[in-house]
Structures are given as structure tokens and as C-alpha cells.
Amino acid sequence: MAENPRLPDQVSFYHLFLLLLIPCQVLLSPVPNDQIFQYIDGHQKEYIQRLKDWVAIQSDSSDPRKRQDVNKMMEVTKDFILQLGGTVEMADIGEQRLANGETIPLPPVILAEIGNAENKPTVCFYGHMDVQPAKQEDGWSTDPYTLVEKDGNLYGRGASDDKGQVLALLHALESLINMNDLPVNVKLFIEGMEETGSDGLEMLIENKKDTFFSNIDYIVVTDTPWLSKKPGITYGARGNCYFSIEVQSSKVDLHSGGFGGMVYEAMGDLIYLLNSLTDANGRILVPGIYEAVAPLSENEEDLYKDIEFDVDEQRANLGVKKFLHESKADLLMHRCRYPSLSIHGIEGAFSGTGTKTVIPSKVIGKFSIRQVPNMEPSVVEKQVKDYLESKFSERKSPNEMKITMIIGAKPWLTNMTEPQYHAARRAVTRVFNIEADMIRAGGTIPIAKTLEDYLGKSLMLLGIGGPDDATHGQNEKISKYNYIGGTKLYAAYLQELASL
Amino acid sequence: MAENPRLPDQVSFYHLFLLLLIPCQVLLSPVPNDQIFQYIDGHQKEYIQRLKDWVAIQSDSSDPRKRQDVNKMMEVTKDFILQLGGTVEMADIGEQRLANGETIPLPPVILAEIGNAENKPTVCFYGHMDVQPAKQEDGWSTDPYTLVEKDGNLYGRGASDDKGQVLALLHALESLINMNDLPVNVKLFIEGMEETGSDGLEMLIENKKDTFFSNIDYIVVTDTPWLSKKPGITYGARGNCYFSIEVQSSKVDLHSGGFGGMVYEAMGDLIYLLNSLTDANGRILVPGIYEAVAPLSENEEDLYKDIEFDVDEQRANLGVKKFLHESKADLLMHRCRYPSLSIHGIEGAFSGTGTKTVIPSKVIGKFSIRQVPNMEPSVVEKQVKDYLESKFSERKSPNEMKITMIIGAKPWLTNMTEPQYHAARRAVTRVFNIEADMIRAGGTIPIAKTLEDYLGKSLMLLGIGGPDDATHGQNEKISKYNYIGGTKLYAAYLQELASL
Missing domain, CATH: 3.40.630.10 (Zn peptidases)
Structure with a gap:
């Protein structure tokens, strides 16, 4: 042991030097050599x-x-x-x-x-x-x-x-x-x-x-x-209840110059129906739709507080000015344990760049509801259809309207x-x-x-x-x-x- | 004359025969041989x-x-x-x-x-x-x-x-x-x-x-x-005042599962703005828009009563259940001497067949007003912009919104x-x-x-x-x-x- 009393120190320095060469993340990993x-x-x-x-x-x-x-x-x-x-x-x-x-x-x-x-x-x-x-x-x-x-x-x-x-x-x-x-x-x-x-x-x-x-x-x-x-x-x-609303006003597309002011336009009806689905804050206006949503259990909100999610960073990454909810827990819960409704687009209308002066004859609006436990797709389907049919009936349009639930995933x-x-x-x-x-x-x-x-x-x-x-x-x-x-x-x- | 007393009669029959060979429409035309x-x-x-x-x-x-x-x-x-x-x-x-x-x-x-x-x-x-x-x-x-x-x-x-x-x-x-x-x-x-x-x-x-x-x-x-x-x-x-309304909510399109319930969706805002343009009967809701319309002169309505236009036949040809106006004169006047507004479509949203669960990031609604004497495009532009900007401001959406009059034809x-x-x-x-x-x-x-x-x-x-x-x-x-x-x-x- 006396022969070389400095050895342990030398080994330590040598090893320390080697350690500095190893990237930090490997040091943190418990099984670096897997x-x-x-x-x-x-x-x-x-x-x-x-x-x-x-x-x-x-x-x-x-x-x-x-x-x-x-x-x-x-x-x-x-x-x-x-x-x-x-x-x-x-x-x-x-x-x-x-x-x-x-x-x-x-x-x-x-x-x-x-x-x-x-x-x-x-x-x-x-x-x-x-x-x-x-x-x-x-x-x-x-x-x-x-x-x-x-x-x-x-x-x-x-x-x-x-x-x-x-x-x-x-x-x-x-x-x-x-x-x-x-x-x-x-x-x-x-x-x-x-x-x-x-x-x-x-x-x-x-x-x-x-x-x-x-x-x-x-x-x-x-x-x-x-x-x-x-x-x-x-x-x-x-889940996902994906709907289409089809409205038809004429057999073929019409020129808005020649026919604007004459026909009840399908687009007007469709836009009205789509507009009746949510309020400005994204709340779904279909009556009864929130009734089946499982109530928040006692400590459930705490689960969301612990999740790593930087609200401001996410907002900035997405280029979104403001989210619908402010606190992390609220936002995450509305993302995954409360239902939401999104309008995806319209088929059959003019969707290109530039200008087209058309009155589209048949337009199909697409939207979906992400539903949560314990919302049954068949119940959601009935609620949505009843509501939109009643809204359409209030409007007294002579056009044809048809609602279809295309996807009903639980x-x-x-x-x-x-x-x-x-x-x-x-x-x-x-x-x-x-x-x-x-x-x-x-x-x-x-x-x-x-x-x-x-x-x-x-x-x-x-x-x-x-x-x-x-x-x-x-x-x-x-x-x-x-x-x-x-x-x-x-x-x-x-x-x-x-x-x- | 006595030599052939029957000749005139013969010529008459012969000419009558020839006349039968000539199609009716030529007979009715004043210049058949043009x-x-x-x-x-x-x-x-x-x-x-x-x-x-x-x-x-x-x-x-x-x-x-x-x-x-x-x-x-x-x-x-x-x-x-x-x-x-x-x-x-x-x-x-x-x-x-x-x-x-x-x-x-x-x-x-x-x-x-x-x-x-x-x-x-x-x-x-x-x-x-x-x-x-x-x-x-x-x-x-x-x-x-x-x-x-x-x-x-x-x-x-x-x-x-x-x-x-x-x-x-x-x-x-x-x-x-x-x-x-x-x-x-x-x-x-x-x-x-x-x-x-x-x-x-x-x-x-x-x-x-x-x-x-x-x-x-x-x-x-x-x-x-x-x-x-x-x-x-x-x-x-x-005339034609053609507008676009552009609403943007995020940098890129988002998945409606991952982000539905988190963001103020651009489509919701656009649909709301488009829905505020007309009522169920096609009447334009932009304040003041009808003020400049030339008033009906004394015998003007009579001009429309004489025009050949079969309302029922037109309706049937177009496959339209009911027109916005019932009498021929009313219908024709709303076709050409009163303004109308048509929504043509949306650029940037899902417009294909089938289903796509997207929250479109930037959507551009297109609509136009066919304006009549004495509506000035610049006045119409200001009325439309003021109205939509005030509607958008009422909605309190954090999204970006921009209205452009792309065409302003008199x-x-x-x-x-x-x-x-x-x-x-x-x-x-x-x-x-x-x-x-x-x-x-x-x-x-x-x-x-x-x-x-x-x-x-x-x-x-x-x-x-x-x-x-x-x-x-x-x-x-x-x-x-x-x-x-x-x-x-x-x-x-x-x-x-x-x-x-």
C-alpha cells in the first residue's frame, strides 16, 4: 500500500477526466450500456x-x-x-x-x-x-x-x-x-x-x-x-361522432348574377345550421349534449396538474393568440375529458383560390363531436339530428336537408x-x-x-x-x-x- | 281566255300544293329569302x-x-x-x-x-x-x-x-x-x-x-x-362587389382530436360572420345597404309584367322548390334591379369527399353583393367592412380577421x-x-x-x-x-x- 501511496488519487483524476468526456445525458441514464x-x-x-x-x-x-x-x-x-x-x-x-x-x-x-x-x-x-x-x-x-x-x-x-x-x-x-x-x-x-x-x-x-x-x-x-x-x-x-349536413337548392350550380335574389341558396341554409352548433367559446349548443358527460371525480383535476405541459409554449408553437381555457388543468381537461365540436369544411362549394361567382347547388358541411365517457354515439346522433332538424324547420327554407352521422366511434x-x-x-x-x-x-x-x-x-x-x-x-x-x-x-x- | 278556261284554277291548286311544301316558320318570317x-x-x-x-x-x-x-x-x-x-x-x-x-x-x-x-x-x-x-x-x-x-x-x-x-x-x-x-x-x-x-x-x-x-x-x-x-x-x-373574409386561428391545420376544445377555431368565426350577412329570405343584413337603391319609378313595374318569363317552368327547370318571390314582376326585379348577396364558398377548409378531422388554421370565406344603381362600390365596401368588423368585435374572438373587397364593379x-x-x-x-x-x-x-x-x-x-x-x-x-x-x-x- 506504501509503495504507491498516490495511486488512488491518480486513478480518481484519470477517471474524472474520462467522465468529463461522456455526454451528460448518458450519465443521467441508469442503463447506459443497454x-x-x-x-x-x-x-x-x-x-x-x-x-x-x-x-x-x-x-x-x-x-x-x-x-x-x-x-x-x-x-x-x-x-x-x-x-x-x-x-x-x-x-x-x-x-x-x-x-x-x-x-x-x-x-x-x-x-x-x-x-x-x-x-x-x-x-x-x-x-x-x-x-x-x-x-x-x-x-x-x-x-x-x-x-x-x-x-x-x-x-x-x-x-x-x-x-x-x-x-x-x-x-x-x-x-x-x-x-x-x-x-x-x-x-x-x-x-x-x-x-x-x-x-x-x-x-x-x-x-x-x-x-x-x-x-x-x-x-x-x-x-x-x-x-x-x-x-x-x-x-x-x-370518441368521434362525425356528421355531414347536406343541403340542396337546385339541380346544378347557378350564376350568382343570373339567379342571386331568386333562389333560397343552399349555402345560406348550411352556414346557418353550422353556426347554430357552438357559441363563440366553443360550447356545444345541442340541447342535452353535456348531460351524459361523466362528472369530475374528487381528485381527478389533480391528475392534470402534474402533467408536463407548458401552456404558453404550446400557444406560441401553434401560433394561437389565446386558448379557450386559461389554467393548464382546465385546458387539458377540455382537450380530453370534455367533449368538443369542430367544423371541418364544406364539400360542393367553391374552395379554390381566386373568385368564382357561383351559387352552389348542393353543399355538404362536415363537423364532428369528440365525445367522452359516458356519451353514447347513438344518443349523440339523435340529439344532433333533432336539434338541427328543428333549427332547419324554424328557418322555413324550401330546400332539401339531410343529416348523416358518418362515423360513430366510442x-x-x-x-x-x-x-x-x-x-x-x-x-x-x-x-x-x-x-x-x-x-x-x-x-x-x-x-x-x-x-x-x-x-x-x-x-x-x-x-x-x-x-x-x-x-x-x-x-x-x-x-x-x-x-x-x-x-x-x-x-x-x-x-x-x-x-x- | 276562252281557250283554257280552267287555267286559273289549275294554277291556284298548283301554287297551293307548292305552299304546303314550304315549312311553316318560313311562311311566318317576313324576309324568308334573306x-x-x-x-x-x-x-x-x-x-x-x-x-x-x-x-x-x-x-x-x-x-x-x-x-x-x-x-x-x-x-x-x-x-x-x-x-x-x-x-x-x-x-x-x-x-x-x-x-x-x-x-x-x-x-x-x-x-x-x-x-x-x-x-x-x-x-x-x-x-x-x-x-x-x-x-x-x-x-x-x-x-x-x-x-x-x-x-x-x-x-x-x-x-x-x-x-x-x-x-x-x-x-x-x-x-x-x-x-x-x-x-x-x-x-x-x-x-x-x-x-x-x-x-x-x-x-x-x-x-x-x-x-x-x-x-x-x-x-x-x-x-x-x-x-x-x-x-x-x-x-x-x-354590379358586383366581391369580398373575402380571412380568419386565422393557428399557424398550421390542427387535428380535431388533439386540439378540439383548446382553440378558438377559425371556421367557427368565419361561419358566424357569413351567417350574419343575410336572413333566411336572402335579405342583406348589412346596415344601410338598401339606402342607395334607386326607388321604383311610377310605371317601372309594368316593364317586368310584359317580359316573357314562365316562373313555374323556370322553377322546374332549375329543380328549385320555391323562389324567394312569387309574382313574375317581383322575381324579375329582385333578379336585376334590387341587390342580392351570395356566399360562394370557403378556401382553406376541408372540401373533399369523405371525412377529414381537421381544424383548418386559415379559412377564407367568399361572398359577393350584386349591387344596383345607385350603390357605389366604395360605399358598399365600407358598409360591409364596418358591419363585419363590428360583428367580429362583438364575438370577442382572439383570432385574426381581415376583409378584402376583391372586385368592385359598378x-x-x-x-x-x-x-x-x-x-x-x-x-x-x-x-x-x-x-x-x-x-x-x-x-x-x-x-x-x-x-x-x-x-x-x-x-x-x-x-x-x-x-x-x-x-x-x-x-x-x-x-x-x-x-x-x-x-x-x-x-x-x-x-x-x-x-x-
Whole structure:
């Protein structure tokens, strides 16, 4: 010990020097040398290239003319799962009836399995491969179907909703498989009609309840965003009752010079009806609509106070002058545990740039109500129809008016103390060295309610989208931070789940 | 005489037989052998083919991307006038400033002359070669830019407004020239920006007041429809104050799930503002807007009682259940001598088929007021802006709102006892064997007011469109009856004018 009395000090200095070379974030992480994370970091380029290939397929399920692209997207996904060693069934779910009465085939649904060891738990993941409509002229900075990397973000339609999230999961599986470390059996349940209401899916679940879906322990939906940079685990989602109001005043569009002052214009009626839906503060004016909303429980508001969400920063990011509610808790509750109504647009009127002096003959207003527990879509439908029909009748217009509820998706809410939520929280801490936010989604994951109702298994929404991903808007993106970190999160979640 | 006592009787029977072979309509016409009419009848196929060629050029002036097509249309028109022996100047009228701040060249204006004999009167004709937007998916039965003949009608964008009308005039000139019978000097003044407000035209008229426009006796505008099968000569037109209301709530479109209940939605504000414009019966709610409307003169209502217009037939043709006014006179007066307001559509919102759950960030509502003597566009602009700004301020929305009057075209009204109106009435009687209806247009012919103000010459609107031509709508058409009869009408009018 006397030979070299200064050694311990020398070692200390040397080690201290080495420590200074290591980036701070690694120091904070409790498992800096997690092999699976290293593997994932080493394959980032490949993951981004695959996302680029998948975004390029215009799988817009709302446009019947793009049905072939949706089908192609399902095939490409199938091929990748086969590469991972999975087995895949492409389930036929019948036909879609279009507004004009024609029918076209619905895209097949992927029912895949990877592993079936008896001693391992089985997790079923749900995701979707279809996207919302997108056109560059809507205000995109770049072509929506060409993935563009800029300032740490990956821009493109579906980058976040939901191609990026499904790919993060598939890459997590690939990394675990390649490391010979897949600790669970996995089922993959991937559809192509989510953005238009998951046509045909409920019947498929019912039909496959005792076969594909029979031996499942956990269900995870990979289609939700976080509320901030901090990962969020979602235990609830609002529903969606999507309506159209169609008003027709003449057989064909008319010139506003030749006929203005002669006809009861369809647009006037539609605008009047749409204007009767909410007040200036967004409060829904449909009588009775708030009656079924679950009352606030005793400590419920506190849940929202703890969530990481910077109101002012969000406001500034969105370019919004003022939010409808001032406090963080109020705002978050109106985002996810109270209903809201949005008017999306009008079909059949002049929507181009410039001027057109037309009296549109038939116009279709579109709006939706995000409803919450315990609002039943069928009740909402009746309330909305009764109200609008009575408003229209008050107006005494001679025009034809028809209201249709196009989508009637239920809200969903579960118990966040179930075991797989613990696994997910531990995975978040391992990957991001932070406590996850426990949140409810403002959007709709109809599948959550349906799967839980039919299968009666624990269900969790573990998405990896960012709060500002602009899903459904222009310049949709996912950050590389979320995309790669999310891949690690799925891998870690499966490891944690196996060790429960 | 005794040699053949039965001869007179024989001749009578023979002539009676011959008379039976002559079609009825010729018998009713006072000038059955008018050579110019025979010439025109003999060239119908050629006239229709040329209309087909011209309709195929997509000269939509509202779409900057189609500016080259408008330019091409002007070139083709120039070439035909040169063929007729005319001289043509293509007048440069400068640039158009687009909404995004960019500028693009305006299409040139045709200033042409055919003949300059000192002993002949000079008539200046105005028409336009640009068209309204048209897409087959708007509800056209056939491609809007392919002229299709069906049941005596010629369908295609611009068939009636205004390519068909200008071509009828040019063919009338061609027929008179080929018969060596052009009895007047003709000037042709043809533009390519009428459908978007005749940008740059007023300055051109001012600049050319003492040159091209200096030695004109009469001005005729060939851009109006009749009110029935009966030809109409137009002595007045409404103006057009076209407005946009732009409301912006966020930087980009938002997902209605993620943000519904958080933001003051731009669509809600816009719908509210649009709804405040008229009541259920189309009455304009902008304060003071009716104050400047010229009061009804003593016998004015009688003018409308004599016009041929079958209210029930019109209603049925349009597929309209009920008109805003019941009596023929009331309806016609609200069509052309009282103002009306039409809402045309919304730019920036979801306008496709299917469902999109978007909260549009920036929406632009478009509406226009067809104003009448003595409503000044600048006064209308102030009234509308003041009213909407006060309504918006009442709403207390934090969003940005901006109102713009994009078009401010004046109404026009003249004295229908001027000499050229007599020539036109005589021409109508010669061609159609009927008394013309003296009418006012519900639409806008901004050029009428401008030309009259600058040149101080007698101006008449002698159009040949039909009442159901659906100009600005789907399936625009002109009937062969109007197209060919209209060609004869222009030829006869010039002959009658020369004999005044």
C-alpha cells in the first residue's frame, strides 16, 4: 500500500477526466450500456430509409381512388413481417359502400404472429397503415409523400400517424429478434381504414375472438402522441361522432348574377345550421349534449396538474393568440375529458383560390363531436339530428336537408394501475430517465374500446408521436428523437413486460 | 281566255300544293329569302367545329397556372380576325399581382378593326375569351373542355359565356364579308380577364380613348343571356362587389382530436360572420345597404309584367322548390334591379369527399353583393367592412380577421330608346319574327359602365345566351338555336344599323 501511496488519487483524476468526456445525458441514464439501445442507435439510417419508403405510398383511405395504394401499403407491411420470421394472414373484411352507392373492396387486415412459446406472455399490438388526405397545395412546405429530414424532424404524411409508430415497433421487434432476445410472443393487428372509421374491423374482431385473439395477455395500441417532450402513456381517448349536413337548392350550380335574389341558396341554409352548433367559446349548443358527460371525480383535476405541459409554449408553437381555457388543468381537461365540436369544411362549394361567382347547388358541411365517457354515439346522433332538424324547420327554407352521422366511434377509458402500465412506466424511465406522464388522448382510438369490449384484456395506448407532429394537418412530422427513442421504448417495454 | 278556261284554277291548286311544301316558320318570317341567313345556315357545321376548337383551350383567368391558356386563346382569336381581313393590335395591359405577392403578366387585349369607310357608321363590339373555372368532378356530365352536342345543345365551358357569343359575332362578320355586304366599320375589343374583374382594362380604355376608341358611333357588348326562348336586348346590369373574409386561428391545420376544445377555431368565426350577412329570405343584413337603391319609378313595374318569363317552368327547370318571390314582376326585379348577396364558398377548409378531422388554421370565406344603381362600390365596401368588423368585435374572438373587397364593379343602366336599340329590335323581328324583350341583366358587365363613362357613346348589351345556359355552373351550354340564330341576329343588326 506504501509503495504507491498516490495511486488512488491518480486513478480518481484519470477517471474524472474520462467522465468529463461522456455526454451528460448518458450519465443521467441508469442503463447506459443497454445493448438493445446500442443496436437501435446503430441502425437509425436504415429505420429512416424504411419510413421514407413507406411514406411514399399514398395510402389515403378516405379517397376511394387511392384504394390500390392502401392495398400496396398492406402488402409492403406484410413482407416486412415475413422478413422478421412472422406468419401473416391477410384477412378479407368485405366491401365498402361509397356515397354514390357503388362498392369497393376494403383493404385486407394484417393478422400476424411472431413467436408462440408457451412460457412467454403474448402481447397484441394494433396499428394502422392508412393516412389522412394530403396535398402540397393545402400548405405543405414539401411534397407530403416524400419524407424530408430537417432540423431533427422527419416530415411526411403518416410519419407520425401511424406509419412511423408502427415502424418503430417493428424495428424494436427486429432488434430484439436479431439480438436473440425477443422475450414475449407478439401478435400484430394492422389495418388500413383507421382514418375513416375502421370499417369492417369490429366484425373481424368478433369473428376472430376465439382464434387469432384467443390467447392474448396484453393489448397495446401504437397510435398516440405525447403531450410534451416527456413520454406519455395513454389510458383514455375521446370518441368521434362525425356528421355531414347536406343541403340542396337546385339541380346544378347557378350564376350568382343570373339567379342571386331568386333562389333560397343552399349555402345560406348550411352556414346557418353550422353556426347554430357552438357559441363563440366553443360550447356545444345541442340541447342535452353535456348531460351524459361523466362528472369530475374528487381528485381527478389533480391528475392534470402534474402533467408536463407548458401552456404558453404550446400557444406560441401553434401560433394561437389565446386558448379557450386559461389554467393548464382546465385546458387539458377540455382537450380530453370534455367533449368538443369542430367544423371541418364544406364539400360542393367553391374552395379554390381566386373568385368564382357561383351559387352552389348542393353543399355538404362536415363537423364532428369528440365525445367522452359516458356519451353514447347513438344518443349523440339523435340529439344532433333533432336539434338541427328543428333549427332547419324554424328557418322555413324550401330546400332539401339531410343529416348523416358518418362515423360513430366510442370513447375509451381504463384503469391505469394494471400491470402492463407498470412495465411501460419502467421502460420510459430506462430509455428517457424520466417518469412518464399518464394521459388521456383528445383524439379517437375507436379500436381501443372495441378491443377491450370484445377481448376483455388489459389495453394500453403506448404511442410515440410528439405533441406538435401536426397529424391530420400540413407538414406532419415525427422527430428523430421520438422515432428512435420510441423504437427503444417498445423494445424496453417488451423486456420489462417479460420480467413482471 | 276562252281557250283554257280552267287555267286559273289549275294554277291556284298548283301554287297551293307548292305552299304546303314550304315549312311553316318560313311562311311566318317576313324576309324568308334573306341571303345572309341562308349563308349562315349553310355554314353551321363549320361554326360548331370552331366553337369546339375554342372551348378546348382552358382559358380560366382565375387560375394563374392557366395564364398560358388564356394567352393562347387570345392568339387564336387574333388569327381568326386576321383571316377576316382585319388589323389587330395586341395591347399590353401590364401585370397582375397575385395574393402571394408575386406578379404575372396579364393577357393582352385585342384591339382590332375591320373596315374604315368614311360613309359608314362604326360599331365597336366587346367580348371576352376567358372562362370561369371548371372541373369534371364538380359535377359535369362530360369533360368541360370538350364541346359535346346533345339534344340540340352544345355543352362546354365558355360555350355560352363568352366564346360562343363572340364567335357568333365573328361568324356574322365573316358571312357579311364573304357576301360583300359588310355595311359598317367594325372595331373589336376583346379581353381575357373578364371573369376575374377585367384587370387593367379601364386604364387601357382611358389610354386609347383618343385613338382606338375615338371614332366610334355605337358600342355593343356581346356577353348576356336572354330571359327565355325570346331574344332579349339588355339595357342595364347589376354590379358586383366581391369580398373575402380571412380568419386565422393557428399557424398550421390542427387535428380535431388533439386540439378540439383548446382553440378558438377559425371556421367557427368565419361561419358566424357569413351567417350574419343575410336572413333566411336572402335579405342583406348589412346596415344601410338598401339606402342607395334607386326607388321604383311610377310605371317601372309594368316593364317586368310584359317580359316573357314562365316562373313555374323556370322553377322546374332549375329543380328549385320555391323562389324567394312569387309574382313574375317581383322575381324579375329582385333578379336585376334590387341587390342580392351570395356566399360562394370557403378556401382553406376541408372540401373533399369523405371525412377529414381537421381544424383548418386559415379559412377564407367568399361572398359577393350584386349591387344596383345607385350603390357605389366604395360605399358598399365600407358598409360591409364596418358591419363585419363590428360583428367580429362583438364575438370577442382572439383570432385574426381581415376583409378584402376583391372586385368592385359598378352597375350600369341606360336609355333604351336610343337608335341602335331600334336597329336591334328590328333585327330580332327579322330573324325570329317576334318582338324582343327589353331586359336588365342580373349579372355584371363592368365594362358597360366603364365604356359608357369614358366614351360617352350609345351602348347596348346584345347577347345571345339562353336562360338556362348554366354559365359559371356545371354543364354550361349554348343551344344551336341560340348559337346559329344569334349569328343571324348580329348580321341583321349590322344591316339594320346601316339603314337607320
